[in-house]
Every structure is written in structure tokens, then in C-alpha cells.
Amino acid sequence: MEGMMMHRPLLVSNILEYGMNAHRKAGITSVRTEGDIHSYTYPEAGARIAQLAHGLRRRGVQIGDRVATLAWNGYRHFELYYAVGGIGAICHTINPRLSAEQLIYIVNHAEDKLLFLDTTFVPVIAAVAEHLPDDLTFVIMTDRAHMPDTPFDALCYEELLEGEEEAIAWPELDENTACGLCYTSGTTGHPKGALYSNRSSVLHALTLVVSQKRSFEEGKPILPVVPLFHVNAWGLPYVAPMIGASLVMPGPALDGPSLFKLMDQEKVYSAWGVPTVWMGLLGEIKAQGRIPEGFGDVVIGGSAAPRSMIEAFETRGVAVGHAWGMTEMSPIGTHGCLPAWMEELPFEERIDAKTKQGRRCYGVDLKIVDEDGKVLPQDGEAVGELYVRGNAVVAGYFRNPEASADSHDADGWFATGDVASVDPDGFLSIQDRAKDLIKSGGEWISSIDLENAATAHPAIAQCAAIGVPHPRWDERPVLVAVAAGEDRPTAEDLHELLSEHFAKWQMPDDIIWLDSLPMTATGKVSKLTLRKTLGDYQHPDLRVSA
Amino acid sequence: MEGMMMHRPLLVSNILEYGMNAHRKAGITSVRTEGDIHSYTYPEAGARIAQLAHGLRRRGVQIGDRVATLAWNGYRHFELYYAVGGIGAICHTINPRLSAEQLIYIVNHAEDKLLFLDTTFVPVIAAVAEHLPDDLTFVIMTDRAHMPDTPFDALCYEELLEGEEEAIAWPELDENTACGLCYTSGTTGHPKGALYSNRSSVLHALTLVVSQKRSFEEGKPILPVVPLFHVNAWGLPYVAPMIGASLVMPGPALDGPSLFKLMDQEKVYSAWGVPTVWMGLLGEIKAQGRIPEGFGDVVIGGSAAPRSMIEAFETRGVAVGHAWGMTEMSPIGTHGCLPAWMEELPFEERIDAKTKQGRRCYGVDLKIVDEDGKVLPQDGEAVGELYVRGNAVVAGYFRNPEASADSHDADGWFATGDVASVDPDGFLSIQDRAKDLIKSGGEWISSIDLENAATAHPAIAQCAAIGVPHPRWDERPVLVAVAAGEDRPTAEDLHELLSEHFAKWQMPDDIIWLDSLPMTATGKVSKLTLRKTLGDYQHPDLRVSA
Ligand SMILES: Nc1ncnc2c1ncn2[C@@H]1O[C@H](COP(=O)(O)OP(=O)(O)OP(=O)(O)O)[C@@H](O)[C@H]1O
Ligand SMILES: Nc1ncnc2c1ncn2[C@@H]1O[C@H](COP(=O)(O)OP(=O)(O)OP(=O)(O)O)[C@@H](O)[C@H]1O
Ligand SMILES: [Mg+2]
Ligand SMILES: [Mg+2]
Incomplete structure (x- = not known):
């Protein structure tokens, strides 16, 4: 009826x-x-x-x-x-x-x-x-x-x-x-x-407010550093008039000093963007020894937020929401607000939780499956390909029947291409894009995990872990890094830091130093370009000693 | 497309x-x-x-x-x-x-x-x-x-x-x-x-969270005193699991002491109900000289919240949201959160704003029209019949084609039966139910306004203004009141208090004291019953002096 x-x-x-x-x-x-x-x-x-x-x-x-x-x-x-x-x-x-x-x-x-x-x-x-x-x-x-x-x-x-x-x-x-x-x-x-569609955009906005609630307060300005030219600036143009928040639009200058000045001036409360942008802002925050006035909330997504970045904000009183999403999801899939009981946990445990990619928004269904499409438990252990469903998820691609045919499983779930686990508290952990996972000796290594751990080294400003073909192990991880200063630690130096969380075979064999990392159009490290750059790279164990 | x-x-x-x-x-x-x-x-x-x-x-x-x-x-x-x-x-x-x-x-x-x-x-x-x-x-x-x-x-x-x-x-x-x-x-x-419908219930919940945002915080318990047996306890059973708030269900005992004890015990943050319930709770709050622990937010609706009640909560640190709605609206139509700039206003002005019935929720359209159906401006002056539209508003009545045929205008708006104005800031002022408006000498008097002002008199615990037929003036207002103590002021005593806001012809001619007021099934003063009770009432100016 x-x-x-x-x-x-x-x-x-x-x-x-x-x-x-x-x-x-x-x-x-x-x-x-x-x-x-x-x-x-x-x-x-x-x-x-x-x-x-x-x-x-x-x-x-x-x-x-x-x-x-x-x-x-x-x-x-x-x-x-x-x-x-x-x-x-x-x-x-x-x-x-x-x-x-x-x-x-x-x-x-x-x-x-x-x-x-x-x-x-x-x-x-x-x-x-x-x-x-x-x-x-x-x-x-x-x-x-x-x-x-x-x-x-x-x-x-x-x-x-x-x-x-x-x-x-x-x-x-x-x-x-x-x-x-x-x-x-x-x-x-x-x-x-x-x-x-109109429906998907309105529902995306509603569910974003309901899920990432903390970021939205009537009268508290929001800064979308995320571009309106890519996935609707994460839905903010639709959320802001709905809840009565003002939008602060940064224009072309997205460097740390420009953002700091604008945020300070406009008393931005909540700022949204990808990790690279926040590296710049944090640099300026450190230089000035203070945060912009009114700044209380930052939403980080698009790539994994490094633990050191989350800590840097949280110790300065800026609450971090670590979110995950995709163009194909309008884009927000998970939000980074902790459940109330977790807010009571000690600092380190809260940061642990925030290094994960948040919990699903209302209206977004997540499942992880193994190679045979069997649904895996959300126990924090099982790792599989992530599929999603929801009113703000694509049913196919525009004028592209071939791509559309490949993009969903038989039950209509969208294949994200990400490999992930979900823990019992609902937190998503993106291990990697399927294509970026490093396969060594038949075992998988998460490049995101390696990068996150390596970024904690004071000498490393930014890095990417790449699987480089290896005749014996299939692939071996190599770290491509940008130095924070003069210091250039060796792979062995780094192993000490990593040994707490990684087995010996999971650690990168080598560090290659670059002046900067190549970026994609959506502000992420371009591993495709890096893989090309590393085309004729020789693993240390394969080099003919001079 | x-x-x-x-x-x-x-x-x-x-x-x-x-x-x-x-x-x-x-x-x-x-x-x-x-x-x-x-x-x-x-x-x-x-x-x-x-x-x-x-x-x-x-x-x-x-x-x-x-x-x-x-x-x-x-x-x-x-x-x-x-x-x-x-x-x-x-x-x-x-x-x-x-x-x-x-x-x-x-x-x-x-x-x-x-x-x-x-x-x-x-x-x-x-x-x-x-x-x-x-x-x-x-x-x-x-x-x-x-x-x-x-x-x-x-x-x-x-x-x-x-x-x-x-x-x-x-x-x-x-x-x-x-x-x-x-x-x-x-x-x-x-x-x-x-x-x-499922759609209307989900959208009602979403828009309630987006609009009455302050009341909803993950981990902060909500007390629906509003019954699940009438209009979905204002949508709370659908909102709470969505946002991760716990519900505290009071069972049968809704008197002040019982509610106080339960709220205190369960650290209720946000409590929802009709004014009569809060009269009881406020009595207990005054008796104990404190508010229940954790109590920070109260949503009042179903009948006009008297100014004195709003003040009593606000001076004790409990934020009042004055909302309006109807069974036919699932029920919430307006929410009581003030815009940010109003929160900065002096206390008296904030209370003024809160005596109005709040602002429309996202997804609810309001219009006021005159007798010819002409849309009136939302200027705070024009008063007309209130019509509404939205996904959570009825399109008709269940198995009742006659009532359904009468309930909407030609453009599909639902006729609320309420008479109201809307001010430029979007605040709705319910003047009266159309059938409760008092018509005196060709002019309308709002019974809600009279009641609100009269309740400010310390001798009056509760009251209702009724239009009683009068041979010369059509109707004249009479106040039916419950005394707070021993004191029984006369109509003239009351006029002094009212003279600030009302012209002489608008003031009640008489006060009739009752031990209690008859209530409807939805917890409102039953003016229908009162009108019947007053059947053979004689206005003072018509009484044959003894
Ligand atoms: N918080 C996050 N942590 C780790 N990865 C993330 C996070 N948020 C987004 N991603 C990655 O970004 C992807 C979505 O990015 P987006 O849709 O903007 O374009 P893209 O996938 O980078 O580009 P393309 O689809 O053209 O390759 C996700 O599939 C995921 O791999
Ligand atoms: N905040 C408020 N201030 C003034 N009146 C209110 C308020 N909230 C609700 N009302 C009144 O309550 C009415 C809706 O109440 P509800 O749908 O619960 O049943 P009812 O109208 O009292 O009963 P019935 O329709 O059977 O006569 C509104 O039309 C309005 O007249
Ligand atoms: Mg992609
Ligand atoms: Mg009614």
C-alpha cells in the first residue's frame, strides 16, 4: 500500500x-x-x-x-x-x-x-x-x-x-x-x-550533514579548498545554503600563507581538502606559531591523511575528520567524526582511530569481498575489494557502456578499486588501490601503510611506496621520498622506525630522493608517473657491485 | 536527461x-x-x-x-x-x-x-x-x-x-x-x-536533523516525552538511530518528579514535549533548585510555549527550541534554533524570538493567504491562513475522500487551519487556530497572544482565552484560568499587565477561575470543551445588576 x-x-x-x-x-x-x-x-x-x-x-x-x-x-x-x-x-x-x-x-x-x-x-x-x-x-x-x-x-x-x-x-x-x-x-x-542527479545531490548533502555533523554549524564559515571543479567540492555548495553556513571561496591561491591569511580574516571554522594542501597550511601554522582564528575543524580526504598530519592538527585544537570518497560517490562515502565513547579515549588511541578512513555515512552501504566475490567479515582483519551502494553512487558511466558494464557486481554494487578492511566499530581502513598494492613473494604489502609510517621520520616530508618488479619476489617496495631538510637517511636507517609495525620482508629495499613528487589532477601522488620514472631502476640486491 | x-x-x-x-x-x-x-x-x-x-x-x-x-x-x-x-x-x-x-x-x-x-x-x-x-x-x-x-x-x-x-x-x-x-x-x-510512507518518514528524519541540529549529538541521550502513540513521537524514533543518540523512554509516568528523576539518572541532554509536561518539570526544577544533570536542550511544541516557560528554561541554561507541527506533517514543520546572529542578541530579544514558532525546516514550504487565496507577504505584519507543502505533508486522508477533497488548495498546498504571520527572518507566529480566533467588533484577536501575556501574571498558572458570543460585538474574549496560589486578580487587575501589548478592546472582559483546564487527547487545552462549559455564560456588561 x-x-x-x-x-x-x-x-x-x-x-x-x-x-x-x-x-x-x-x-x-x-x-x-x-x-x-x-x-x-x-x-x-x-x-x-x-x-x-x-x-x-x-x-x-x-x-x-x-x-x-x-x-x-x-x-x-x-x-x-x-x-x-x-x-x-x-x-x-x-x-x-x-x-x-x-x-x-x-x-x-x-x-x-x-x-x-x-x-x-x-x-x-x-x-x-x-x-x-x-x-x-x-x-x-x-x-x-x-x-x-x-x-x-x-x-x-x-x-x-x-x-x-x-x-x-x-x-x-x-x-x-x-x-x-x-x-x-x-x-x-x-x-x-x-x-x-538532483535526487543524488540533495540526498548526498542531507546525509553528509547527518554524518559529518560536527563540521556544520549555522553561522560558522566553511572553506572548501577542495575544488568546485572536481566532484562538487565534496558536496559543500549544496550543504552550506541548507544549513546556513557561509562559504569562503579561496580562488586560485591554495598555498599555506594564502590560506592562512584568508582563514584568519574570515574566521573559517571548518576547512576541507586533500593532504597536500594541509601540508602547506601546517607549514604556515608552524611558522606563525598559531592557528588561524576560529579554526576548529578540518576534513581530510582524497588520499590517506598521514598520522603526523592528524597529530599536528589535533595537538593544536583542530578536530580532524578523515574521510574517504570517490568521484563516483558524489563523493563522500565515509565521515571522520568519532563516536562519543571514542572521544573519551586517550590521545594516542584517538589518533589511531583517525588514521583510519572513518565510518560510513548514513545512506552508504559498504562491503568487502574476496577474489570470488564472497563477502568478508567486517572484523578489522579481513582485507578485500571494497564495494559500495547508495543513492549518491553511480549506476554507470555517462555514454560509456563498456566501462559501465565492468563497474558493478551482479547485485548492483559499485566496485571502488580500493582494497580495504572494516573494523567492528565501523572504521574503514583503505589498504591501497588495488593497482597500487605491492606484491612480494606472494604476499601483499599496503603502500599506504608504508607511507604513513615512513612520513613519521623527521627527514621525510612526503613519500610514496612503489612496487618495483623483481625477478625473484615478483615486486619489491621502494620508497620515493622528498626530504624535509638536508638529512638523507638510508633504507636501513628507516627500518629501525618501521620495525615496530612491519616485518623485515615488508620494508622498502631502497629510498630514492626526488625534489618533489608528481601529482595527479586530483591532487594525489601519481604512482603511474612514478612507476614510469622508475622504469630502469635496479634493486640494490641486483646491482652489479662496482 | x-x-x-x-x-x-x-x-x-x-x-x-x-x-x-x-x-x-x-x-x-x-x-x-x-x-x-x-x-x-x-x-x-x-x-x-x-x-x-x-x-x-x-x-x-x-x-x-x-x-x-x-x-x-x-x-x-x-x-x-x-x-x-x-x-x-x-x-x-x-x-x-x-x-x-x-x-x-x-x-x-x-x-x-x-x-x-x-x-x-x-x-x-x-x-x-x-x-x-x-x-x-x-x-x-x-x-x-x-x-x-x-x-x-x-x-x-x-x-x-x-x-x-x-x-x-x-x-x-x-x-x-x-x-x-x-x-x-x-x-x-x-x-x-x-x-x-517510508520515503516521508526518512526525509522527515533527515530534514529534522539538518534543521533542529542543536538537539542532536551523537552520544547525547534524547527523551521523547511526546508519545510514540501520536505522530511518531515527532520523528525521534527515526532520528535517534540515524545519528547515534540513545533514546530514553519514560513509560507512563510523565509528572515532573518522575521525569526529573529519570532525566537526572540517564543524563538526558535533549527533551521533547508539549508545554503542559514542562510545567510539571519546571515545578520540580524549582523545588529542587537545580536542573537534571546533563540537561541542555528542550524542544517545545504542540501548543504555544508561554514566554514565562521559555524564560524559566533559558535562565537555567537550557536552550529552548519552540517548534510547530501537525499530525498531517509527520509532524515537524518548523524548528526552534535561532540563526547565529540572533544568538548574539540581548536576552530579552532572544526570548522574543523564541516565543514565535520557529523557522521552517529544510523541505517544508510555508505560505500564508488571505480569504481569497491570495498569497500574503512574509513581512511579520500580514496575517493569513497557513498552507504548507513538503515530502512529509499529507496528500490526503486515509480512506476519506470527502476530508481529502477539502484539505488542499488548487495548487496542492495543505490547509493547516492555523492563522499565522511569518516575519522577514522567517519566524512563524501562530496567531491562532482559525476556529479559535476571537472576533470582536469586526476585528480579530489572537487567543494565543492573550494567553501568552496573561500567563506572565504570577497569580495565573495556566489559562485559555475564549471568544464568547456577544450580541453587540459578535464575540468578546473571556479568560479561563487556573490560579497559581490563593490570589485571584480581577480582569481589571490583569489589564494593567496587558496594557503594554494590547488595546483596551482586545482585553478579556472577565476571568473565570477553574481548578484545572480540560485537555484534548494530544495534551492541549480543549477549547471545544471550554466553549461548551461556558454555554450559558453572561458577559459582565450584560448582567442584570442585582
Ligand atoms: N581518505 C583516503 N585515504 C586513502 N585513499 C583515499 C582517501 N580518499 C580517497 N582516496 C582514494 O581516492 C580515490 C577516489 O579519488 P577520485 O575519485 O577523486 O579520483 P581518482 O580515483 O584519484 O582518479 P581516477 O579514478 O581517474 O584514477 C579512492 O578510490 C581512493 O583510492
Ligand atoms: N508551537 C505551537 N504553537 C501554537 N500552536 C501549535 C504549536 N504546535 C502545534 N500547534 C497547534 O497544534 C496543531 C496540530 O496538532 P495535532 O496535529 O497534534 O492535533 P490537533 O490539531 O490538536 O487535533 P485535531 O486535528 O484532531 O483537531 C496545529 O495545527 C496548531 O494549531
Ligand atoms: Mg578513481
Ligand atoms: Mg489538527
Whole structure:
């Protein structure tokens, strides 16, 4: 029997309207590409979003059309999210760190109708423009006064809004209507598109608030360092107007000093981003001997948060939430709030818990399976491939039946490609990406575990453990590291530190020092590149002694 | 274009599974009708709920069947919510304070298949049993040792569970499948049934957490004084396992001393209920000169919270959330958290804001309209009939096409029957129920405003303003009051207090003292009864002077 309740579609336009009406004093502060700081309230944002929506329609944008963005975190990018999604079109955020080849691929694959870009990215587009569709319209996200010279025709964002009405009756779309599109960075093959719906975006936001509760307080500003150009800035553009938190948009400068200054100025309470960003901020925090004013909460995800980083924040009174997710999950899968009883544990045990990748959010189901697809117990011991299910998880890839066919098991669970265990308290431990696991003598070694332990060495600023082919052992781990100072410990020096947690055969055979590690478009160490770099590497035990 | 995301049904069974898995140390503590205190965790609850679900199926309960309850707040009642809803049947909670006639009406109207009752209610059922359907099966919610003698055949709850499996694979129902049924108390005509769905119940819980955020903290116990037998105890049985808060179930004793003792013992953080309950608790708080340990948050709704009550809590460090809702809204429509900037206001201004009925929850739309259905501005001035819309609002009444036809406007908004204004900050002010408004000389007077102001008089413990027919003025307000002590001020004495906020013609002509006020089944002053009591009342100006 069906209930007799209203059926109101879950729409992103509804979040905006709620924010404008229920949280009219909260809003967005942005560092602009124009160089200054811009602030407005949600009602003011809403008025401009209405104008933008009218402007898009005037340019012929219809339900289902893709509208691309190539932009930093700023209020205009936020406006695009809502204006495009609100009228039933699809906001296709493009990661500017992708290679030219990938960029060309996805714009053509998505058949974008318009492409909005920050002035910063004019050269990026100029370099590839001839390979983009002829009927693609470019819009530069600035006003007339700041319009740059472009070798391609381009409209001006502010002119698109000019004269349009500041109110709009958003269409009552079906809640399954697509509103967003984001391609994986494509470290493996062509990028694959995740096509988010209004329903998935609203439910993702709701469940994020319910799960990562501590980070969200009406009136306490949130800083998404995570880009709006990749997986919805982890859902924050949808969460913030819903709960009445202001957003602080950092623009292009994501180095430690710039972030510190902005956070201090805007009294940011909760900041979200990948570990590399926090390395920079922590450097500045140490240099200044204090944390930015109001800073109380940091959410770290995208890659494993090193234990030393978690400690550095927690000892300074900043609560760490270590989360895990994927483009294919909208992206948040787990949250990093400890259960109440764990908050009472001694410091070391709390840090232990926080090095794990958090607990599943409401609405996200996790299972780990062995090679035969048999479900393994969540006992903290069993390690298997991680599968997920939920309203904010992809059912397939956009216009990619081959990739879609491979991505789910027979019961419809999505294969994450991560290898993990789940402990009895529900904490996920990502051991590795399946492709990054190191296989030595028939046994697996977790590169994440090695990296985490090695980062505790004061001489090591950053590192990656790579499995390098070995004729006898199949693969042997090698550590590629960036030095923190002058000191360059040997592999043997390191073994002392590692011996507490690792058996001898699990330890890296060698350390290779680099000035910096290659990064992927999503801000992670690119092990693919490192593996290529190490192409002709010889293990110490195989070297012909001179 | 449709998004390419999984479609997972929003099901109450999923909340339970999440609570069992993600919050395994939280659970439920109940004062039992057996006289003792019972505690268990959500995983333990889940095991028994699985048993109950198997037991229900064994008794022939199928998708869509109604299973009635007549019970206090306790863990077995909670188990029924999830076991019945989980298998696609409908948990029909019955308010034991209804009249025998109403009880007979709704059990027959709902065609309940089973009726679960606490031992307390054996006499209630005994008195009406012959008027209930012949094939109705009764189950007494206790164990064999505590089974009372009954003049009707009855099963024993614990025996229904015995031997059943402690695990269950919940069916993957359509999310619109009904899971709950609650009849309005029927102060106007026959009771009308609101038929909640899985979707509406899950979304109601999510939006409640997102809106009334302050009340919900993982690990901080919640006390629903609001009954599970009426509108889902305001959604708390669904919220608590979702966020990992424990529930403290008070059983039958809701007097001040009992509540105080229980709250103190269980370190209740957030307590939810109607004003009359808090009058009792505040009495005990004053007597003991302290608040119960851990108490920090109270949500008041169902009737207007008097200003003096709000002050009494706030001066003692208990944050008040003044909420508004209806059976037809699952029930929460507005929440009582102040926006951050208001929290900075001086005490008096904060209390002013809290005497209003809060701001709309995410997912709830409000509009006020004039007699012609024209939408009025939300400027704090305009007063009109309040209409609502949302996923947790009824689309009609269960098996009642006549009532359903009257209940919504042409655009599908539900008519609340309340008369209200909404101020620019989004605060709802319920002026009155349309039928309780007092019409004097062509102008309306809000009975709620009068009551609120009069309650500030130290001599008045409780009161109700009633419009009594008057040959010249149509109606004139009369105050019916319960004295706090020996003192009995006259209407003129009261006018001094009221003159600050009311014009002379708005003030009550008279005060009538009663020992207590008649209450409705939902714990509100029954103005219907009072109007009847005042049947032959003569206004002072019409009395023939002796
Ligand atoms: N907290 C974390 N700890 C360890 N790994 C994480 C964490 N959060 C995310 N990851 C890794 O990031 C992956 C998801 O990243 P994302 O979807 O942004 O793109 P990507 O997987 O890096 O790129 P591509 O799919 O193109 O290779 C996860 O599958 C997991 O391997
Ligand atoms: N905070 C509040 N302030 C004033 N009135 C309130 C408040 N909360 C609820 N109410 C009143 O209670 C009504 C909803 O109550 P409920 O659905 O529990 O049953 P009822 O309306 O009292 O009974 P019935 O519909 O059978 O007459 C609202 O329509 C409103 O009039
Ligand atoms: Mg990936
Ligand atoms: Mg009513």
C-alpha cells in the first residue's frame, strides 16, 4: 500500500531557495581572479543565479544540455552550479589540471554547449580551441573591464546576466533529472563521467550533514579548498545554503600563507581538502606559531591523511575528520567524526582511530569481498575489494557502456578499486588501490601503510611506496621520498622506525630522493608517473657491485 | 536527461540497519510497565525487531496490513515501529486518550489486523472489545510472567518473538510504501488518518536533523516525552538511530518528579514535549533548585510555549527550541534554533524570538493567504491562513475522500487551519487556530497572544482565552484560568499587565477561575470543551445588576 504523502521532487533549486529564505544573512566570500575579495548573501546570490538562468535560456540552453566550467572556487562558479542545475541542464565541471588530450576528449565526449572559464584558463583553452566543437560558446567569468584578449570568440559573464530578471520560478523537474557531470581524472584510460542527479545531490548533502555533523554549524564559515571543479567540492555548495553556513571561496591561491591569511580574516571554522594542501597550511601554522582564528575543524580526504598530519592538527585544537570518497560517490562515502565513547579515549588511541578512513555515512552501504566475490567479515582483519551502494553512487558511466558494464557486481554494487578492511566499530581502513598494492613473494604489502609510517621520520616530508618488479619476489617496495631538510637517511636507517609495525620482508629495499613528487589532477601522488620514472631502476640486491 | 545514479529506496528498515551497524553502543533505555528499567543497544534492538518481524509474518501480516499499537513510550513500541514498517506493513499508533467512540471508530476504519497493547490499556480495550472487529488479534506487550487476566483472548508479546531468528533480510520495498498511520485527535468531527510512507518518514528524519541540529549529538541521550502513540513521537524514533543518540523512554509516568528523576539518572541532554509536561518539570526544577544533570536542550511544541516557560528554561541554561507541527506533517514543520546572529542578541530579544514558532525546516514550504487565496507577504505584519507543502505533508486522508477533497488548495498546498504571520527572518507566529480566533467588533484577536501575556501574571498558572458570543460585538474574549496560589486578580487587575501589548478592546472582559483546564487527547487545552462549559455564560456588561 502506498502512503498518502505529497511527492515533492528533491531538487537542488530547492536548496538554493531554502538558503535564500531561511539563512538570508549567510552567504559567500570569494577571493576573485580580479584580485579583490567579494562578499554577498544567499539572497543576493539567488538574484544573480536567477539572472544567469534566464541568460542561459536566452542562449538556448535546455533541459539535459551540458554547460561546462573551467574555474576556481568562487561565487560565479557557485552561481553556475545552481543556475545550470536549476533549469534542468547539467553543470559539467572540468578539472583544469587534466592534460590537453583529456580536456579535448571530455569536452567532445560530453558535447558541451557552453564553456565558462576563469580568465586564468584562457591560455589553456587557446591551446586546445581548434580541437573543441565548433558550436561551443565560451563565456569568460568576469566583467567587461577585466575581459582578457582571447584568440577565440568569447562572451562576458557579467554581460550575460545584465538586464535579466532577478527572480525565477524554477521548473518542477523530476528529481532524477541530471544536474552535474564530473569525469574521473583518468589515471587509468580515458576519463569516465559520473552523471549526478538532483535526487543524488540533495540526498548526498542531507546525509553528509547527518554524518559529518560536527563540521556544520549555522553561522560558522566553511572553506572548501577542495575544488568546485572536481566532484562538487565534496558536496559543500549544496550543504552550506541548507544549513546556513557561509562559504569562503579561496580562488586560485591554495598555498599555506594564502590560506592562512584568508582563514584568519574570515574566521573559517571548518576547512576541507586533500593532504597536500594541509601540508602547506601546517607549514604556515608552524611558522606563525598559531592557528588561524576560529579554526576548529578540518576534513581530510582524497588520499590517506598521514598520522603526523592528524597529530599536528589535533595537538593544536583542530578536530580532524578523515574521510574517504570517490568521484563516483558524489563523493563522500565515509565521515571522520568519532563516536562519543571514542572521544573519551586517550590521545594516542584517538589518533589511531583517525588514521583510519572513518565510518560510513548514513545512506552508504559498504562491503568487502574476496577474489570470488564472497563477502568478508567486517572484523578489522579481513582485507578485500571494497564495494559500495547508495543513492549518491553511480549506476554507470555517462555514454560509456563498456566501462559501465565492468563497474558493478551482479547485485548492483559499485566496485571502488580500493582494497580495504572494516573494523567492528565501523572504521574503514583503505589498504591501497588495488593497482597500487605491492606484491612480494606472494604476499601483499599496503603502500599506504608504508607511507604513513615512513612520513613519521623527521627527514621525510612526503613519500610514496612503489612496487618495483623483481625477478625473484615478483615486486619489491621502494620508497620515493622528498626530504624535509638536508638529512638523507638510508633504507636501513628507516627500518629501525618501521620495525615496530612491519616485518623485515615488508620494508622498502631502497629510498630514492626526488625534489618533489608528481601529482595527479586530483591532487594525489601519481604512482603511474612514478612507476614510469622508475622504469630502469635496479634493486640494490641486483646491482652489479662496482 | 536522467542522472546515472543508483536508486536506493528510502526505507525505515535502512535507518535501523544503519543504527545497528554505525552506532552499536547507543541504544534505548526504557521505564517499563513492569516497573523496572530496561536498557539495550541498537544491535540488540535489531535482533529483537527481526524476531518480531518473523513473528508478525508467521501471524499472517502482509504488505499493507495495519498493525495497531496502544502503548506508552518504551522499547517494545519502538520495536513495533521498525518490525511492522520494515516488512511493508503499517504501524497504526492509537492515542489511548481518545474517547471510546473514537477508538472504536478508528480501529474499524483502519481495519487493523493485530492490536498490540501495554498492560495498562487492558481495561480500555475490555470496555470496547465487543465493538472491535471479530478477527482482530490482541497482543499484550509483556512477558508471560506479567500477563494480566483479560476478558478477551490475547497473545503474549515475548512469546511472539520466542524462537524466531535474530536476523532478517528486509524486503526492498518501493520507498512510497506506507509504514505508519496516525489519526488526528478529532477535535473536529471524526478522526482523520495520516498515512506516512517510508520515503516521508526518512526525509522527515533527515530534514529534522539538518534543521533542529542543536538537539542532536551523537552520544547525547534524547527523551521523547511526546508519545510514540501520536505522530511518531515527532520523528525521534527515526532520528535517534540515524545519528547515534540513545533514546530514553519514560513509560507512563510523565509528572515532573518522575521525569526529573529519570532525566537526572540517564543524563538526558535533549527533551521533547508539549508545554503542559514542562510545567510539571519546571515545578520540580524549582523545588529542587537545580536542573537534571546533563540537561541542555528542550524542544517545545504542540501548543504555544508561554514566554514565562521559555524564560524559566533559558535562565537555567537550557536552550529552548519552540517548534510547530501537525499530525498531517509527520509532524515537524518548523524548528526552534535561532540563526547565529540572533544568538548574539540581548536576552530579552532572544526570548522574543523564541516565543514565535520557529523557522521552517529544510523541505517544508510555508505560505500564508488571505480569504481569497491570495498569497500574503512574509513581512511579520500580514496575517493569513497557513498552507504548507513538503515530502512529509499529507496528500490526503486515509480512506476519506470527502476530508481529502477539502484539505488542499488548487495548487496542492495543505490547509493547516492555523492563522499565522511569518516575519522577514522567517519566524512563524501562530496567531491562532482559525476556529479559535476571537472576533470582536469586526476585528480579530489572537487567543494565543492573550494567553501568552496573561500567563506572565504570577497569580495565573495556566489559562485559555475564549471568544464568547456577544450580541453587540459578535464575540468578546473571556479568560479561563487556573490560579497559581490563593490570589485571584480581577480582569481589571490583569489589564494593567496587558496594557503594554494590547488595546483596551482586545482585553478579556472577565476571568473565570477553574481548578484545572480540560485537555484534548494530544495534551492541549480543549477549547471545544471550554466553549461548551461556558454555554450559558453572561458577559459582565450584560448582567442584570442585582
Ligand atoms: N581518505 C583516503 N585515504 C586513502 N585513499 C583515499 C582517501 N580518499 C580517497 N582516496 C582514494 O581516492 C580515490 C577516489 O579519488 P577520485 O575519485 O577523486 O579520483 P581518482 O580515483 O584519484 O582518479 P581516477 O579514478 O581517474 O584514477 C579512492 O578510490 C581512493 O583510492
Ligand atoms: N508551537 C505551537 N504553537 C501554537 N500552536 C501549535 C504549536 N504546535 C502545534 N500547534 C497547534 O497544534 C496543531 C496540530 O496538532 P495535532 O496535529 O497534534 O492535533 P490537533 O490539531 O490538536 O487535533 P485535531 O486535528 O484532531 O483537531 C496545529 O495545527 C496548531 O494549531
Ligand atoms: Mg578513481
Ligand atoms: Mg489538527
